[in-house]
Structure formats: C-alpha cells, structure tokens
Amino acid sequence: MKVCVSSSGNSVESTMDPRFGRAAYFVIADTDTMESEIIENTAAASGGGAGITSGQLMVDKGVEAIITGNVGPNAMNVLKAANIEIYRGESVSVKENIDKFKKGLLEKITNTVPSHFGIGVQGGQK
Amino acid sequence: MRIAVLSGKGGTGKTTVSASLAVSVPFCQYIDCDVEEPNGAIFLTPEIQESIPVKVPVPEADMAKCSACGYCAKACQFHAIAVVKGKVLVFPEICHHCGACVIACLNDAIREVERTIGVVEVNGDGTFLQGKLNVGEPVSIPIIRELRKRMKKDVPVILDCSPGASCAVVQSIEGCDYCVLVTEPTPFGLHDLKIAVRLVRKMGIPFGIVLNKASDSSRLIHDFCRDEGIELLMEIPFSQEIAESYSKGVLPAQNDDFWKEKFEKLYEKIERGAGK
Numbered sequence: 001m002k003v004c005v006s007s008s009g010n011s012v013e014s015t016m017d018p019r020f021g022r023a024a025y026f027v028i029a030d031t032d033t034m035e036s037e038i039i040e041n042t043a044a045a046s047g048g049g050a051g052i053t054s055g056q057l058m059v060d061k062g063v064e065a066i067i068t069g070n071v072g073p074n075a076m077n078v079l080k081a082a083n084i085e086i087y088r089g090e091s092v093s094v095k096e097n098i099d100k101f102k103k104g105l106l107e108k109i110t111n112t113v114p115s116h117f118g119i120g121v122q123g124g125q126k
Numbered sequence: 127m128r129i130a131v132l133s134g135k136g137g138t139g140k141t142t143v144s145a146s147l148a149v150s151v152p153f154c155q156y157i158d159c160d161v162e163e164p165n166g167a168i169f170l171t172p173e174i175q176e177s178i179p180v181k182v183p184v185p186e187a188d189m190a191k192c193s194a195c196g197y198c199a200k201a202c203q204f205h206a207i208a209v210v211k212g213k214v215l216v217f218p219e220i221c222h223h224c225g226a227c228v229i230a231c232l233n234d235a236i237r238e239v240e241r242t243i244g245v246v247e248v249n250g251d252g253t254f255l256q257g258k259l260n261v262g263e264p265v266s267i268p269i270i271r272e273l274r275k276r277m278k279k280d281v282p283v284i285l286d287c288s289p290g291a292s293c294a295v296v297q298s299i300e301g302c303d304y305c306v307l308v309t310e311p312t313p314f315g316l317h318d319l320k321i322a323v324r325l326v327r328k329m330g331i332p333f334g335i336v337l338n339k340a341s342d343s344s345r346l347i348h349d350f351c352r353d354e355g356i357e358l359l360m361e362i363p364f365s366q367e368i369a370e371s372y373s374k375g376v377l378p379a380q381n382d383d384f385w386k387e388k389f390e391k392l393y394e395k396i397e398r399g400a401g402k
Contacts, residue, residue: 048205048264077217081215
C-alpha cells in the first residue's frame, strides 16, 4: 500500500510535519517493500491553494493513505473526492509513523482545521 | 487630479486624512478602496442611492465533454482546480478569474459562470463611492477595478486605500497623480512607511508624507524624511481633543476652521507636488 507522510525533513528519519498542505516534504512509501520517494513540497510557501496542490500531488502519485497532523478544508475536499484515507500521525519520525500505521495504531482523521492554519509555523514544531 | 492616500501600516490615519481632504476640497469625489473594511462613510455620512453587485467569472466544467486530462488544473497559477478520479473540483474563492483554464482545456469543456463577491455603493451625485468585499472572500481586486471605472474625470478624486503595499494598494494607486503616505511616529509606522515609499517610487508616482499622531517620538519620521529627501506635507498632533471627536465620528476638519484650512493647504501642496 502506498502511504504518504508529511515530513519536516528529507529523510524517513525526519520528524513528521504536523501540517499537510504546507508540509516541508512528503515521504511516499510502499508499506510492503518500504521503498520510499521524497518530494520537496513546492506548495509549502505558496500564497494560496497549498492544500489543493498537495492534495492533487497525492492523487497524481497514486497515494492511498496519508499520515499527517492537520488537514485544511480544501485539501480535505480533494482527498475525499479521491477516496484517500487520512490518519493522524504522531510527533515522531516518518518511519516510526509508518510502523505504527502498519500495526493499526493510528486513528483516522475526518475533521479539518481552518484555512491557513499552518501558515507561519516552522516545520515539525507546533 | 487623482490623489491616493496609503500608509503601509494600518491604523495610522488614512481615513482621517482622506476624508478630511474630502470635506476640505470643493467638488471632489471620495472613493473608499479599503474594501475589506470601508469606514470613510462613518465620517462622510453619504446617502447611498445605488448598490451594484460585483461579479467575477469562475470556471465550471461540463463533465459530458471533459476527458479529465488535468490541463486546466496545471494551467491554474492559483491552484484553484484539482482533477481527481475523473472529476474536476473547482475552488471558486481561490480563483483569480484569469481564464487560463478555459484556454488550456482541449475539449472546450470549461465555461465561466458569474459569482458575486461584493458590491460597489454610490451616493446620489456620485461624489462618494465605496466597495464592500463579502466576508470570507480573499480577492478584492475586481471590486477596486469597478470603483476605478466610476472615477470622475473633471474633479479631484481622493482614493482611500487599504493598508499594506500588496495587490489591492497597487491596483488603487495605479495611474494616480500623487500619493499621500500617512504614518505615525512608531517603529512599526516607520517600518511599513519604508515599504510604501519603495512601492510609490517603483511606480514613479510623486508623493509626500503626512505625520499623524505626532509626538515626542516624531524625530523618527523627521529624520527619515530628511535623509530620503521626502516632503513632510503636514503634521497632526497626538491630541486627546482630536481623538475624542474622532470617536464620535467627527473629523478635525469638520468642526474646526483651523484644521479645515490646514487641509486646504495640504491640498495646495499636493497640487504643487503633482505638478498640476
């Protein structure tokens, strides 16, 4: 299964970024093989529509589930339309979050945070 | 003669200065371009006669023609479209109405539909105009554009701008003959004033500074004006009397001949500065 974790850095050892749309990086990993692809999020600093761009990226990459902290309303609309599941990760490394996900320890997110919630927040810190 | 009043920092006195000019300059037109929070009407108490909705075109996809190629989403600089599992998701609030998606579509599947984002309000003789952006809307430019279309050509026009130095201000001051930069003697006032100065210099518009809430700290602004060779047009003191009447919706120039004359003088300086 292809999952994506919002990440504060460019490795699987980096701490999860609690923001989805404006995450610094995305780590997309196959849970069976643990092969991963790391993408710098070009939408992180965009003026608007970061959630939509990030959501579209997930769709284009064929991601089936996302592990992150907070999802805004626009990103949620895109992800819902694509039937991508969202799980609440913890403030630990990307790798540890994927391990927890595989063990079924992460809860599903269905609610959103307000627009622009993650603007001005440094990656990985609340 | 088109005069724009801007400041950089909010709350320095743009409306005080522009509305005071409006009551001091005969036969002028006042336009409140601060469409997120227009407040000139509180002082000028116009009778609004006409309210014109401002509409913008936003895309709508005809799914019978759409092939879900995603070109519309890629063309959108503002990320207002996503194409997901054969569906086109449009986020109308984020759209900037440029029409790129319509051009990018290979199947002629996108048409534009109208959406109201606010209003332009006008008094009986068109000497007072204000724009109002609906709450929650992020794009104010179309409303400012509508206001500007209604600028009079034969009388002085005073444009009360929004704070900051971004698109809304650029749109408001473009083509103006003179800019009045209102500031206050605080580090924040100076910081944002510097940004506003860079903007008007870049746009090549003659300008001068009005120092409001002048106090013991005024040197901050005096030094800046002297070092930069900028004309300090006028000073309004940090006065309890002015603040009290302001809190009742009365401008300094409305209840006091002293201040009315001061603003008439300000207008003369503006005319000279604009070379008109």
